[in-house]
Structures are given as structure tokens and as C-alpha cells.
Amino acid sequence: MDCLGCRIVNRLEPHVHVVYENDHVVCVLDIAPFNEGHTLILTKKHFRELDEMDQKSLAAIMNASVTISKMLKRIYKPDGITVCQNGGIFNDLTHYHMHVIPRFQGDGFRWSEPVMEHKAETRLAETRNKFLEEMRRIREVWEDPNLS
Numbered sequence: 590m591d592c593l594g595c596r597i598v599n600r601l602e603p604h605v606h607v608v609y610e611n612d613h614v615v616c617v618l619d620i621a622p623f624n625e626g627h628t629l630i631l632t633k634k635h636f637r638e639l640d641e642m643d644q645k646s647l648a649a650i651m652n653a654s655v656t657i658s659k660m661l662k663r664i665y666k667p668d669g670i671t672v673c674q675n676g677g678i679f680n681d682l683t684h685y686h687m688h689v690i691p692r693f694q695g696d697g698f699r700w701s702e703p704v705m706e707h708k709a710e711t712r713l714a715e716t717r718n719k720f721l722e723e724m725r726r727i728r729e730v731w732e733d734p735n736l737s
């Protein structure tokens with residue numbers, strides 16, 4: 590089994606601490622937590638990207654994020670919860686996973702400033718038009734019964 594995420598799902602890696610599981614997802618503690626309770630939600634089926642997933646897995650991830658958020662709030666009383674995911678070359682498990690992180694004021698977690706100058710903030714209307722044009726082009730995606 591080459592995929593690190595699949596190995597975690599199947600408990601083939603050391604230090605796998607499952608905090609929640611159902612038919613579609615496994616939720617484990619991050620081995621390098623940003624704060625205590627930092628949890629990863631992994632799909633049991635191998636998917637690498639969010640946009641490759643089936644509806645049941647997608648719904649299960651969102652539902653699990655609610656369950657984990659509620660548990661984190663009860664256990665840690667955080668100031669907030671940050672939910673995030675990294676795709677493509679930024680996905681270090683080569684398997685879809687969502688981070689659910691309890692946050693505290695002053696914990697240092699930050700949305701970093703871009704180091705590449707792009708001035709995208711000056712082209713918001715053009716950006717919106719790109720989306721609208723592309724959605725018209727790929728209309729069949731929205732008519733896919735698997736997506737409705």
C-alpha cells in the first residue's frame with residue numbers, strides 16, 4: 590500500500606490515534622498538532638483530491654467536521670475552529686484529508702501574505718467573469734446526476 594493516507598486509514602502506520610470513525614471516514618489526531626486536538630478527517634476510500642470524490646464521501650467529511658468541531662469545543666473551549674485542506678503538491682499524505690484545528694487567540698496560526706505579487710485584488714470583476722465563462726463551458730458538470 591503506497592499511499593500514506595491509506596496506510597493511516599488501515600492503521601498500518603505508528604501513532605494512529607482514531608478519535609471518530611464511520612463507514613466513510615476515519616478521524617485521527619495529527620502527529621504534529623498545531624494545537625492539542627488538531628484532527629485529520631480522511632476518507633476510507635482512496636481519493637487524492639476534493640473534486641474527485643463521490644457524494645457520500647463528501648457529505649461524510651462535512652458531517653465529520655461538524656462532529657469533530659463539537660467535540661473540540663466541548664473539550665478545549667477554543668476561541669474558534671479552523672478547517673482547511675491542501676490539494677495537489679501541497680497534500681503531503683497523497684490522500685484527501687481535512688484539518689480541523691482548535692484555535693486560540695494569540696496561537697500564531699495565520700493566513701500568510703502572498704510572496705508573489707499578483708494584484709488579483711484589482712481584477713475581481715475579471716476574475717468573476719472567468720468563473721462565469723468557465724461555468725457556461727462546463728455546464729454538463731452541473732447536469733451530472735452524481736453531482737445533484
Ligand SMILES: [Zn+2]
Nearest residue numbers: 592595635684
Ligand atoms: Zn490513499
